[in-house]
Amino acid sequence: MEIYALFGSSGTGKSSSALELAHRYKIDAIIDDGILIYQGRKAAGASAKYEKTKIQAVKRAIFFYHDQAEDVRQALRTLPIERLLILATSQRMISRIVDALGLPPVSHNISIESIKPEDEIKAARFVRETQGKHVIPIPRVEVEKDFLQRLIHSAQQILSPRKEIIGESTVVYPPFSGGRIQIYEQVLKKIVQHVCCRFPQVAQVHKTKYLFADLPRLHVSISLRLPFGASIPTCTMTIQQALYEELDYCFSILPSSIDFTIVSLEVQTE
Numbered sequence: 251m252e253i254y255a256l257f258g259s260s261g262t263g264k265s266s267s268a269l270e271l272a273h274r275y276k277i278d279a280i281i282d283d284g285i286l287i288y289q290g291r292k293a294a295g296a297s298a299k300y301e302k303t304k305i306q307a308v309k310r311a312i313f314f315y316h317d318q319a320e321d322v323r324q325a326l327r328t329l330p331i332e333r334l335l336i337l338a339t340s341q342r343m344i345s346r347i348v349d350a351l352g353l354p355p356v357s358h359n360i361s362i363e364s365i366k367p368e369d370e371i372k373a374a375r376f377v378r379e380t381q382g383k384h385v386i387p388i389p390r391v392e393v394e395k396d397f398l399q400r401l402i403h404s405a406q407q408i409l410s411p412r413k414e415i416i417g418e419s420t421v422v423y424p425p426f427s428g429g430r431i432q433i434y435e436q437v438l439k440k441i442v443q444h445v446c447c448r449f450p451q452v453a454q455v456h457k458t459k460y461l462f463a464d465l466p467r468l469h470v471s472i473s474l475r476l477p478f479g480a481s482i483p484t485c486t487m488t489i490q491q492a493l494y495e496e497l498d499y500c501f502s503i504l505p506s507s508i509d510f511t512i513v514s515l516e517v518q519t520e
Contacts (some may be wrong), residue, residue, distance in 0.1 A: 251353070252354075253279060253333075253334050253358070254334065254335070255336045255345070256338075257337075257341055258339065259339055262362045263362065264282075275333065277333040277335045279329065279333075279335065280335045280336075280337065281335070281347065283298040283337070284296055284297055285326050288325070294326075295313075311343075313351060314479050336348070403483075435460065439458045441496060444496075446489060448492065450475070451474055451485050452475075455470065455471075458470050466506060467508075468507070469510075470508070470509070470511070472511070473514040475516040476518065478518065490510070
């Protein structure tokens with residue numbers, strides 16, 4: 251059995267990247283937070299994401315409990331797995347999982363930073379910290395079968411280039427996640443207004459729209475007042491950079507995109 255390992259700190263988007271990585275390297279199975287996933291379905295184990303405390307969750311994730319570890323070991327002996335991907339927060343944690351399950355040494359160590367851009371990692375952390383969302387890379391129906399009383403937020407289907415289903419992911423809210431932080435839209439609008447007012451070229455801010463469902467995205471509609479011959483792209487890029495830095499400073503948000511719609515343009519001839 252060939253062992254792959256994907257490691258990175260909590261909330262960096264490892265679970266949401268696992269299915270794409272599995273498809274890329276033709277990986278048959280994934281071990282993530284205490285469960286063995288084979289061909290997109292849970293095969294054995296119990297998810298650490300449903301433990302009540304973080305300590306219990308860590309123990310579950312490293313297969314500290316004998317019955318859980320034996321359940322997964324038995325499945326690993328039975329299933330025709332050629333390549334296995336282990337997800338963990340560190341290489342030390344990966345070593346503990348490998349030892350607990352009696353697996354061969356890791357052949358390929360992959361850090362989340364090597365496959366995911368910094369802005370996406372920071373966006374994933376933002377979603378984890380503010381909304382308490384955790385991803386399990388198995389279909390929603392599999393989660394519901396095991397945890398009928400749990401609240402499932404959404405499910406996302408991952409498709410290969412040939413449009414065949416290679417797996418799904420389910421978003422859940424673990425009891426130990428510590429709740430959610432809410433940022434009011436009006437506060438974000440005030441920040442955009444404040445930043446734009448620093449620039450005399452901005453005559454008016456008309457509308458501000460935010461999307462945080464996936465990656466943080468910002469869309470602003472403005473009117474500009476520019477001297478004749480001034481570059482509109484240069485002006486908007488300067489404002490974009492200022493907004494980017496302000497959102498990062500205030501909320502540790504790195505927007506995936508900041509888009510402008512120029513509603514009107516006043517050209518100054520003098």
